C-alpha cells in the first residue's frame with residue numbers, strides 16, 4: 001500500500017531545500033487534495049495561511065475519525081505515524097507555524113503514548129522548533145468538524161461556529177490555522193519524496209455484511225463491485241452506504257469516482273463503503289443511522305436538534321406500521337428542510353441517507369404505510 005510507505009525525514013529535507021513556495025508548487029503539481037471529504041487542494045488552503053500576516057499560526061492534524069464505518073486513519077496512526085509526524089512538521093514549517101496539535105479521537109486514546117514517543121524522537125532527529133501536542137477528543141462526532149475542533153482545543157464545548165472567516169485566515173485563538181486530516185498529511189510527505197507517488201490512490205474502509213472488513217487501497221475509478229468483492233460479501237448485496245453521511249445507492253457495477261457517486265445523489269466523503277445485504281431492511285438502516293444523528297447533534301441549531309428527533313419519531317411510526325402517506329411526505333419534506341437549513345455539515349448531511357433511500361428504495365417505505 002502506498003499509504004504505508006515511510007519517507008524517513010527525506011520529504012522534510014526536500015521541503016526545506018525548496019522552501020514554502022516550492023512546496024506549494026510541488027503539492028499543486030502532484031495534485032494533493034484533502035482526504036477528509038471535501039477534496040480541496042492542499043496548496044490553496046495553505047496559501048491562505050501563508051498570505052495572512054500574523055505573529056502566530058497553528059497547524060492542527062485532525063485525527064478525530066468518527067464517521068461510522070471509517071477506520072482508515074486508525075491504520076495510518078498505527079502503522080505509519082512517522083510519515084504523518086513528518087507531514088505535520090512540513091505543513092507547520094511551510095505555513096510558518098511553531099505550534100501543532102494532533103486532535104486525537106477519544107476512542108483512539110490507546111495510541112497516545114506511542115504517538116508521543118514517536119513525536120519526541122522525530123522532533124529531535126529533524127531538529128525542528130515545532131512543538132506537537134496531542135489533544136484527546138471527548139468522543140463527540142461533531143468534533144471532526146474543523147470549527148468544533150478549534151473550540152474544543154480552546155477548552156470550550158465542541159460546537160461549530162459560522163464561517164467565514166475560515167480557519168486558514170482566522171482559526172485557533174483567532175490566528176491563521178491550517179487543519180488537515182491524517183491521510184492528507186501522510187500524502188504530503190509522500191508527494192514530496194516518492195518518485196512514483198500516485199495522487200489517484202484512495203483508501204476505502206469497507207465494512208457491513210462482509211467477511212473481510214478492512215482498509216483497501218484502490219485508484220479512483222475502480223469498480224465498486226471489485227472493491228466490495230475484495231471484502232468478500234456474506235450474501236447477495238442490495239445496497240452500499242457511503243458512511244452515514246454520504247447516502248446510499250443500489251448495488252451495481254460502476255466506476256467509483258466522486259462524480260459518479262454524485263450522480264447517484266450520494267457523497268464520496270472519506271472513502272467509506274458500508275455493504276448491506278438483501279436480508280437487511282433499508283428502513284432499519286434509516287432508523288439506526290437517524291438514532292446516531294439524534295444522539296450526535298450538538299444542539300446548537302434548531303433544524304438539526306429538533307428535526308432529527310422528529311425524523312426518528314416518523315421512522316418509528318413507519319416501522320410500527322402506523323404511518324400514513326402524509327407521514328411519508330412529511331419525512332421527505334423534513335429531511336430536505338434539515339439538509340438545507342442546518343448550520344454545519346453534520347446537520348446538512350444527516351438526512352442524506354433518508355433522501356437517497358427514498359429515491360432508490362421507495363418500495364420499502366411504501367409497503368409499510370397504512371393503505
Ligand code: SF4
Nearest residue numbers: 298300301304344347
Ligand atoms: S447542524 Fe447539528 S451539529 Fe451542526 S451546529 Fe447545528 S445542531 Fe450542531
